[in-house]
Amino acid sequence: xxxxxxxxxxxxxxxxxxxxxxxxxxxxxxxxxxxxxxxxxxxxxxxxxxxxxxxxxxxxxxxxxxxxxxxxxxxxxxxxxxxxxxxxxxxxxxxxxxxxxxxxxxxxxxxxxxxxxxxxxxxxxxxxxxxxxxxxxxxxxxxxxxxxxxxxxxxxxxxxxxxxxxxxxxxxxxxxxxxxxxxxxxxxxxxxxxxxxxxxxxxxxxxxxxxxxxxxxxxxxxxxxxxxxxxxxxxxxxxxxxxxxxxxxxxxxxxxxxxxxxxxxxxxxxxxxxxxxxxxxxxx
Numbered sequence: 367x368x369x370x371x372x373x374x375x376x377x378x379x380x381x382x383x384x385x386x387x388x389x390x391x392x393x394x395x396x397x398x399x400x401x402x403x404x405x406x407x408x409x410x411x412x413x414x415x416x417x418x419x420x421x422x423x424x425x426x427x428x429x430x431x432x433x434x435x436x437x438x439x440x441x442x443x444x445x446x447x448x449x450x451x452x453x454x455x456x457x458x459x460x461x462x463x464x465x466x467x468x469x470x471x472x473x474x475x476x477x478x479x480x481x482x483x484x485x486x487x488x489x490x491x492x493x494x495x496x497x498x499x500x501x502x503x504x505x506x507x508x509x510x511x512x513x514x515x516x517x518x519x520x521x522x523x524x525x526x527x528x529x530x531x532x533x534x535x536x537x538x539x540x541x542x543x544x545x546x547x548x549x550x551x552x553x554x555x556x557x558x559x560x561x562x563x564x565x566x567x568x569x570x571x572x573x574x575x576x577x578x579x580x581x582x583x584x585x586x587x588x589x590x591x592x593x594x595x596x597x598x599x600x601x602x603x604x605x606x607x608x609x610x611x612x613x614x615x616x617x618x619x620x621x622x623x624x625x626x627x628x629x630x631x632x633x634x635x636x637x638x639x640x641x642x643x644x645x646x647x648x649x650x
Contacts, residue, residue, distance in 0.1 A: 384490035392552040414447040434488040477537035511540040551590035559639030579634035
């Protein structure tokens with residue numbers, strides 16, 4: 367089955383959302399493209415190299431220990447090479463000293479271990495996320511995350527101040543959220559989901575404001591993935607407090623997705639985009 371066939375089969379039935387076969391195929395194709403800008407392998411990849419579209423030193427990074435392959439790294443901030451990018455997108459990074467004091471590496475590893483509990487999920491995330499940079503939290507109850515379609519294997523997430531199972535779940539959700547954005551972007555590179563001339567604005571139940579069709583589609587996709595992650599965790603041996611947390615997350619996501627019943631009918635979506643959103647909604 368070729369890549370186009372894999373994508374069309376997936377869009378019609380995207381479960382589990384973390385499809386390992388499709389992820390492997392899309393990721394391999396993207397790495398081949400990166401070779402053209404002198405990023406010859408995963409070992410040569412960095413957020414700065416991808417942003418500047420040329421090979422360069424990987425900078426300061428620490429390997430994250432986790433069960434799946436390939437390797438993942440926590441990258442130190444690089445204001446010299448990425449300062450303009452940080453400023454443009456409103457990203458405030460933890461300093462190298464703050465990273466050490468916050469136990470950021472351990473917290474990331476514990477959260478990735480949660481993703482590894484779900485078959486194929488940890489492997490998909492490891493394929494999609496090569497580098498993680500850590501954002502400053504705005505407050506103890508505020509989780510931040512970010513990714514950019516032009517930086518295919520990097521994400522930015524905050525880590526919680528404390529170390530608890532609930533905090534680990536929160537960071538795991540942020541990692542999954544951004545990994546699924548990267549995954550859907552790779553799909554869009556092969557099968558456009560929103561028309562080039564799309565101009566519509568639609569209410570976002572996550573942002574509480576109107577957003578374009580691509581923003582709504584991505585939101586529905588990543589939050590459906592988080593709902594599925596919570597569903598798998600409910601069947602694991604979670605303590606009552608953690609089980610209550612994942613059930614509450616599912617309830618919230620279900621309520622948010624219920625506000626998009628007719629989104630698949632809008633004219634800004636391509637046929638493939640309409641197929642995907644119809645597959646994601648309604649939540650069963």
